[in-house]
Amino acid sequence: MFKYFEPNKIFSITSKAPKYVLALFLIIFTIGLIESLVLSPEDYKQSHSVRIMYVHVPAAWITLGIFSSITLLSIVGYIFKIKNFFLISKSLAPSGFIFNIIALVTGSIWGKPTWGTWWAWDARITSMLILALFYGLYLLAWRIYQDKEQVFKITCLITILGIINVPIIKYSVDWWNTLHQPASINILSKSSIHSSMLFPLMIMTAAFALFSLLIFLMKYNTELIKIKNKGLDRL
């Protein structure tokens, strides 16, 4: 199993992948933008501001997904001492952070015309802000600590502290009274979002996921090149 983690073998794949991912991202993103900005209908109540949702919701999903993946990789990496998992986590974090900020900003832009306020200290919005702070801490830890063993432990601890927040974000709208509306899309029951709006949402989610993958591959390649150049450091 561990021989697949040889940097040269991984690099031969990941160094070629970005251009294909970029091409695919551009195609899917173009379709997503046309679908969500032009072809999809306006909402019966919010009219055109519903289109902000096609950026807001995928961004929020991706940022939660990335934080969960980072946590899982860090914990497994810490338990079995797999260095590669930490580098994957490190490379995933920047796009997760960016999508967290995008979710907060687009939510704010949507909130002004819909709710009548830019910001509300309700449970969903506050817990999302806390997630952004944890992303910030995580990224800072990689910058500040030089010693590898030390940074692995610290980032693992940050993700464990932060992951408690993820179910709170997900269920905050069900547990407490919040200004933020409950989830429209349920896996088990019928979704309260019309299919003509669900389709562009899914396309945009795919596009954002590809964008995250692209940024991840670029970051990860940089890490691998660093290791190759040093010659000493191994995965």
Add this chain to the structure above:
Amino acid sequence: MYGRKVKLRVLYILLILIILSLSIFLILKSLEQNVIYFQSPSEIKNISEIENNKIRVGGMVKKNSISINSDEINFIITDLKNEIYVTYSGVVPNLFEEGKGVVAEGYLKDKNFFLATKILAKHDENYMPPEVKEALGEK
């Protein structure tokens, strides 16, 4: 299969997760009154004494309850069990409508009367095109 050290690390991380979740749960449980963004009219009915703090009341704007005067707007917030009268002067958001969700921020005069300083519209989780809404309305 795995060494004793690996097992210890697994147990330790599980322990951290359990203790953290438990403490966060207890903190949130004890601070529940501060975590909720607004109270419903029924919860207002149950409070023992009226404090002069800014609070938020949320619910549905009762049908046919909005009356607009020259300088103020009066309406009733209901949670279908209890109701509260709200007076507000200022601009209401576009989505403020009868039969839709609303959150009013302001001061309680008494348990039935609320003086709002800010009105927020609450959007529900339903998204659909206008044609679909009309079709649903005709049913």
